[in-house]
Amino acid sequence: MNNPHHLNPTSLKSRFTTRFLRALTKIRAQKPISSSSPTEIFRRYRRIKVAADKSMAYSVRSRRIWSRAMLWKLRSRSYRRQDPCSGRRSGKTSQAIMKKSSNENTTTRREDGVGFVEEADELRQLVPGGETMNLCNLLDETAHYIKCLTTQVQVMKKIADFYSF
């Protein structure tokens, strides 16, 4: 339970916690909390979920393919909100941004030959940016992504438990 890494103010856990708490404070301040209609609660839930992903992606920055993909997705979503006509454009741009990781990749599926192409493809759907990763990157990115997800869950759980009492 006492994770020594969290004592380090620059650890992923610390960075995520600070960002996420800040986001929660903002969300709380946005609407009158007295209204707890189901719609409000749902909207808040959406905002909190996005805040959780955003906080994690910004804590990792562009060091990882998956975080770059997630940041890109989050930014394009906010663009689309402001300008409904930009929807098409975002499809092409994502390819350009992913080019960094896709240079050596597309032949890998034939190179696999080891019988887990289907599982790998399934995994590609789950990891942000996975569609453009070769198998090597996919496995590597997945490991980091899982570590970040577990950190995210751990911190959110602690916050929720704290506020439950």
Place this chain on the structure above:
Amino acid sequence: MSSRRSRQSAAGVSRISDDQIIELVSKLRQLLPEIRDRRSDKVSASKVLQETCNYIRSLHREVDDLSERLSQLLATIDADSAEAAIIRSLIM
């Protein structure tokens, strides 16, 4: 990192060695709560990937549930000093 090696190996096609794959798959395996506890060494890569997918999906669900929980709890929070207390309790 081993992936960098494969990138530099050839102009167009990069050969990813089986060893690299095995290494990465076993690294993944260590992160999975189910397989890690099983004593058996003979877990196929396919199974590891499958378990990984399931694990990621369950983590996504947990984040969803926690977001929902927090959205309901948010209404009951009042003081800003609560944040400071949380950070402290998380750090301890």
